[in-house]
Amino acid sequence: MDISYPPETEAFRAEVTAFLAERLPAGWHGIGALDEDAAWAFARDWRTRLAERRYLSVAWPEQYGGRGLSKLHQVVLMEELARAGVPFGLPQDTFGVKMLANTLLRWGTEEQKNHFLPRILSGEDTWCQGYSEPGAGSDLASLTTRADLDPDTGEWVINGQKVWTSGAQHCDWIFVLARTDRDAPRHRGISFLLVPLHQPGVEVRPFRMMDGRPHFNEVFFTGARTRADLVVGGVDNGWAVAQSLLGVERGEEAATNPILFKAEVERLIELARLYGKDQDPVIRQRIAWCWSKVEIMRYLGYRVLTGWLKGAQPGPESSVSKLFWSEYHTKVTDLAMDIMGMHAQIPAGRPPLRTYRTDDPGAANSSASWSTTYQIAFSGTIYAGTSQVQRNILAEKVLGLPREPRA
Numbered sequence: 001m002d003i004s005y006p007p008e009t010e011a012f013r014a015e016v017t018a019f020l021a022e023r024l025p026a027g028w029h030g031i032g033a034l035d036e037d038a039a040w041a042f043a044r045d046w047r048t049r050l051a052e053r054r055y056l057s058v059a060w061p062e063q064y065g066g067r068g069l070s071k072l073h074q075v076v077l078m079e080e081l082a083r084a085g086v087p088f089g090l091p092q093d094t095f096g097v098k099m100l101a102n103t104l105l106r107w108g109t110e111e112q113k114n115h116f117l118p119r120i121l122s123g124e125d126t127w128c129q130g131y132s133e134p135g136a137g138s139d140l141a142s143l144t145t146r147a148d149l150d151p152d153t154g155e156w157v158i159n160g161q162k163v164w165t166s167g168a169q170h171c172d173w174i175f176v177l178a179r180t181d182r183d184a185p186r187h188r189g190i191s192f193l194l195v196p197l198h199q200p201g202v203e204v205r206p207f208r209m210m211d212g213r214p215h216f217n218e219v220f221f222t223g224a225r226t227r228a229d230l231v232v233g234g235v236d237n238g239w240a241v242a243q244s245l246l247g248v249e250r251g252e253e254a255a256t257n258p259i260l261f262k263a264e265v266e267r268l269i270e271l272a273r274l275y276g277k278d279q280d281p282v283i284r285q286r287i288a289w290c291w292s293k294v295e296i297m298r299y300l301g302y303r304v305l306t307g308w309l310k311g312a313q314p315g316p317e318s319s320v321s322k323l324f325w326s327e328y329h330t331k332v333t334d335l336a337m338d339i340m341g342m343h344a345q346i347p348a349g350r351p352p353l354r355t356y357r358t359d360d361p362g363a364a365n366s367s368a369s370w371s372t373t374y375q376i377a378f379s380g381t382i383y384a385g386t387s388q389v390q391r392n393i394l395a396e397k398v399l400g401l402p403r404e405p406r407a
């Protein structure tokens with residue numbers, strides 16, 4: 001079954017392909033074909049080009065620097081970027097452009113939207129996510145970082161610790177969940193605060209992952225401060241705001257991820273050819289399994305997209321996509337390791353810029369690219385809600401099964 005898009009989105013597709021043809025150098029083989037320094041230089045410059053053209057904000061209202069187009073236009077854009085092997089922004093844009101901007105569009109005050117959205121688009125402000133704490137991951141509502149209003153200055157004073165904060169060492173701002181009413185029930189009395197990172201009360205300590213890179217950080221708040229009006233969605237209403245952000249994180253990818261997974265599985269087939277494994281019946285069967293899962297994700301994505309176009313907010317069903325893609329991804333990268341055999345143990349070439357997928361043309365023969373993605377893939381079953389937690393959500397909220405016994 002093929003699905004056609006309405007004529008206005010096809011006109012937009014023509015605009016995007018013309019832009020790509022004009023901007024990309026002759027003989028372009030995708031960012032995966034560049035060495036590491038060249039790839040980063042390209043990605044930074046490319047982000048500027050996308051922002052200028054308002055391609056980073058296709059579906060935002062025009063008054064905040066968007067194009068005022070639909071989510072379907074956004075999907076068309078993602079399809080063409082994936083086809084051309086160019087990234088949609090820099091890795092940290094996941095937090096600023098995708099999560100926070102969408103959250104501000106729904107919950108922010110006019111002042112917050114007018115101030116922050118253009119700065120997110122220009123890349124002037126970069127953002128990270130301060131949700132998890134040493135004692136609060138899956139059970140986020142047990143967070144203990146607190147924020148109190150200082151009656152003298154009218155500012156929030158923040159004390160506590162966050163952990164697993166991706167990219168904080170490179171960012172200017174953090175959105176923080178903090179307890180603002182300690183007497184309220186667990187899910188109430190939490191606020192969503194916008195906090196500048198460069199101040200004396202904040203200490204960011206990076207720590208290294210098994211691939212040697214310092215991706216994560218601990219962030220310590222000791223009397224850190226932020227302005228009283230930098231609370232999003234109202235004081236003590238942070239749980240609702242946080243949930244809608246997680247919905248964006250889980251739901252928006254349902255429509256655009258399959259496009260990138262499709263590009264990745266095509267690279268996998270190229271990899272099998274390169275290693276002379278494309279006639280191996282077991283490998284062929286496993287590739288076919290991967291291909292079929294990507295197709296299922298594509299139709300699942302269309303369903304989520306249809307919901308969006310009708311104005312639905314991502315709900316518990318976005319857990320289906322999260323669970324499906326993250327577990328699929330551990331399998332497809334595992335297959336890449338088997339195809340490469342011992343070569344996978346001696347990673348050569350460069351790892352992918354967006355460490356979560358090997359979807360750049362030209363990256364197929366980089367064993368470093370596949371090995372890094374293999375190592376990272378498992379984390380997809382943890383961040384944005386673990387597989388076990390997604391299964392609980394699906395069991396309880398979608399299937400209506402009895403609630404898990406709580407301690």
Ligand SMILES: Cc1cc2nc3c(=O)[nH]c(=O)nc-3n(C[C@H](O)[C@H](O)[C@H](O)COP(=O)(O)OP(=O)(O)OC[C@H]3O[C@@H](n4cnc5c(N)ncnc54)[C@H](O)[C@@H]3O)c2cc1C
Binds near residue numbers: 136167383
């Ligand atoms: C790559 C990556 C990037 C991340 N980036 C960020 C970030 O930028 N900002 C941020 O705030 N956080 C970030 N996180 C943290 C992430 O949100 C947490 O790791 C996640 O919520 C799980 O929490 P935890 O690690 O404390 O594990 P825990 O909640 O302690 O869970 C441990 C194990 O117990 C299981 N478990 C827990 N509760 C249940 C239950 N009720 N039923 C069944 N099983 C259960 C879990 O599934 C898991 O297997 C990131 C994590 C990763 C891996």
